[in-house]
Amino acid sequence: MEHFKTIIEPFRVKSVEAIKFTRREEREQALREAGYNVFRLHAEDVLVDLLTDSGTGAMSAAQWGALMQGDESYAGSRSYYRFRDVVKELTGFKHVIPTHQGRAAERILFHSILEPGMVVPNNNHFDTTRANVEVERCEARDLVIPEGRVPALEHPFKGNIDLTALEETLQKDGERVPLVMVTVTNNTGGGQPVSLENLRGVRRLCDRYNKPFFLDACRFAENAYFIKRREAGQGHRTPKQIAQEMFSLADGCTMSAKKDGLANIGGFLAMNDDGWTESCRNLLILTEGFPTYGGLAGYDLEAIARGLEEVVEEPYLRYRIRSIEYLAEKLVAAGVPILRPAGGHAVYLDARALLPQVPPLQYPGIAVVNALYLEGGVRGVEIGTVMFGAHPDGTESAGPMDLVRLAIPRRVYTQSHVDFVAEVVIHVAERRQELRGYRIVEAPKFLRHFTARFQPVSA
Ligand code: F0G
Numbered sequence: 001m002e003h004f005k006t007i008i009e010p011f012r013v014k015s016v017e018a019i020k021f022t023r024r025e026e027r028e029q030a031l032r033e034a035g036y037n038v039f040r041l042h043a044e045d046v047l048v049d050l051l052t053d054s055g056t057g058a059m060s061a062a063q064w065g066a067l068m069q070g071d072e073s074y075a076g077s078r079s080y081y082r083f084r085d086v087v088k089e090l091t092g093f094k095h096v097i098p099t100h101q102g103r104a105a106e107r108i109l110f111h112s113i114l115e116p117g118m119v120v121p122n123n124n125h126f127d128t129t130r131a132n133v134e135v136e137r138c139e140a141r142d143l144v145i146p147e148g149r150v151p152a153l154e155h156p157f158k159g160n161i162d163l164t165a166l167e168e169t170l171q172k173d174g175e176r177v178p179l180v181m182v183t184v185t186n187n188t189g190g191g192q193p194v195s196l197e198n199l200r201g202v203r204r205l206c207d208r209y210n211k212p213f214f215l216d217a218c219r220f221a222e223n224a225y226f227i228k229r230r231e232a233g234q235g236h237r238t239p240k241q242i243a244q245e246m247f248s249l250a251d252g253c254t255m256s257a258k259k260d261g262l263a264n265i266g267g268f269l270a271m272n273d274d275g276w277t278e279s280c281r282n283l284l285i286l287t288e289g290f291p292t293y294g295g296l297a298g299y300d301l302e303a304i305a306r307g308l309e310e311v312v313e314e315p316y317l318r319y320r321i322r323s324i325e326y327l328a329e330k331l332v333a334a335g336v337p338i339l340r341p342a343g344g345h346a347v348y349l350d351a352r353a354l355l356p357q358v359p360p361l362q363y364p365g366i367a368v369v370n371a372l373y374l375e376g377g378v379r380g381v382e383i384g385t386v387m388f389g390a391h392p393d394g395t396e397s398a399g400p401m402d403l404v405r406l407a408i409p410r411r412v413y414t415q416s417h418v419d420f421v422a423e424v425v426i427h428v429a430e431r432r433q434e435l436r437g438y439r440i441v442e443a444p445k446f447l448r449h450f451t452a453r454f455q456p457v458s459a
Contacts, residue, residue, distance in 0.1 A: 007322045010315035011411060014061060020044055027374050035453030036438060038369055038379050047377030048417055050406040053345045055101075055258035055265055057410030059303060063262065066306045070299025080292035083301035086308050090240070091217075091247040093270035095277040097284055098294030098301060102218055102256025103128040105269035108288070109214070109254060112279040114138045119173050122181040122216070123148070123161040124188035127387055129181075129216060129254075131446050134392050141169060142400075148189045151339040151350040151401055156230040158341075159186030159223075160198040163205065170209040180206055183216040184223035184246065188383060190403070191219070191324075191343020193226035196234065196245060203249045212273065217253040220246060221260040222344030225317040240312040252276075259345065262307030262410060266300045316411075320344075323418065324408055330422040336429045345407055349425065351384065352402035354432055360385045360398035362437025362457055368404045368428065371435055376424030380406045386440075387449045394445075 022030070022045055034040035043049060049056070071078040084096045099105040106129050114120070116137035123144040125133065133140040143165045147155040161182055170177060182202055186192045206213040224242040227234050234242060247253065252271025257263045271277060281291050288295035296304075310316060321344060328342035337353035351364040358364040365382030372378045384402035391397070406421065428435075436457050443452035 007319055009411075009414065010313075010319050011060070019047055021047060022377055024374065027377060031370060031373060035442070036366070036370055036456065037449075037452055037454060038373055038381070039450050040453075041373070041379065045377075046373070046379045048413065048421055049379050050346075050408060050421065051379045051381050053259060053407040053409050054256060055263075056412065057258075057262050057264070058412050059262065059264065059307070060310055060411075062310070063303045063306045066302040067299040070297060070302050072298040075290055075292055077292050077298045077301070079298035079301040079305075083305045086305040087268060087270060090243060090308055090312075091253060091270050092244065093247070093252060094272045095270060095274075097269040097277070097280055097291060098296055099267045099269055099284070099288055100295030101258055101265060102216075102254060102267040103132060104288055104295065105254040105256075105267050106132040106216075108280050108283050109252075109269055109276075110136055110138075112283055113178050113276060115178075117176060118178055119169065119176045120179065120181060121161070121166055121169050121177065123159055123183055123186045123194065125181075126183060126187050126216065127447060127449070129183070130388075135446065137392075142188075143169065144186060144189050148186065148192060149400060151190070151348070151353065151403070152337065154340050156193075156341075157195040157198060157226075158192035159184065159189055159194040161194070161202060163198070163201045166202065167205055170205060170211065174209055174211075177209075177211055179212045179214050179251075181214050181216055182250075183218075185219045185226070185344045187219070187345075188388070190339040190348045191222075191345045192341075193223045193230070193344065195231050196227055196242070196249075197231065199246055199249045206251075212251040212271075213249070214271070215247065215250045215253040216255075217247070218256040218259040219344055220255075221311040221317060222321065224312070225314075225321055226344060229321075238312070239314060239317055243312060257304040257307065260308075260311045261304045262311050263300065263304045266296050266304045268294070320410065323415070326415070327406070327408070327418050327422055330419075331425055334422075334426045334429065336425060339401075339403060346405045347408075348383065349380075349404040349406070350401070351382075351404050354429060355435055355437075357433070358435065358437040360389070360402055361396065362439065363402070363454070364437065365402045365404050366438045366454060367435045370438075371428045371431070372404070372424060375428055376420070378406075378421055378424050380404045382449065386452065390443070390445075390448055392445075
């Protein structure tokens, strides 16, 4: 078998879910009624849903079986101890706090430790992470390496944090920095990995300036596999060993188990510090639940425990990373501008480069997202000026990039779905001159991309 080069899905399908085909007039109407915001669509009206890889994966037969083992005891549930042991074995952290998803871990951590005016450095904050820092009236400071800001530029570890810039922040604003975060893989920057060497550099700086170092670990397994493939001297190690080293360099992590936990819901906060853990647990009890379930059902804890074991298996990761590269290669071959190289969970179209006629404040990402839906029933998401262009003081400016993320749910779609998506994207790219921008007619103050309503800008 080792001689054949076709990389196949390392599973077979046991249960299927029909997807609905719609006519163009139906999609036009659905989009109009959704205020031209695909977050507001009925998911049923989407053919191939690449909005997110979060909570949308297919669980394995072993995970579904594990659900039946769930212990729903309010306190001290057996499922908690199984979950805790798996997380501890993987991460090495002393305390494990389950939460209902990643942003709950973020909120509990930040609300417990931040004071107004503090600064949190990160390679790139994801939207909820940034919002949870800003809502505490603190600054979320993005310090990704310069290569990470240029979509077309190839770099093996485009998610790396700029260690010189981090040191400057620690020197200048050190007293205001309660911790340093690094997001693996760097979702906002294109699902790009962070190298072990870079994580070691962060560790050294954190030791020198006496700061705790936390990972935003949502996609730790994909990051570990990139390290195996790309970092010198790592090829012989298992993804799990690499992941364990990544965690060993940090003092704690926030985690959304909806990504590399291979679960439909769940997350955790894990760390070594006893004092922070106590404050976080107290807040957890107030808003999420008792510390042995943290807002989850016992069966969710079982599904996550099993998912964390499956996600580091090499055949899975090889297929996972390859299936995304495959889509990227098709688009590059057709001349579609994308962020390069392909990310670990998604392909990111460079909407700013694709639609030079649409200025950032008319949201080229939204124009592309809506065209993909209208043409092919494919749902992606804007990661650009709508998501990151609004500031806490009410002003607006162009986001760092205008991307459209096509996130691939784990173990859900097959190669022919991906071929179809490539065809739709190429079709939209061929009609790029016809696309127009949008303006916002209604939006909330924080996380506006989820609920904003838009109107097309007239030609
Ligand atoms: N951190 C990163 C890097 C994320 O990508 C996400 C979620 C979170 C934290 C928050 O986790 O959703 O469980 O509360 N990202 C999803 C996405 C929503 O589509 O990329 P959550």
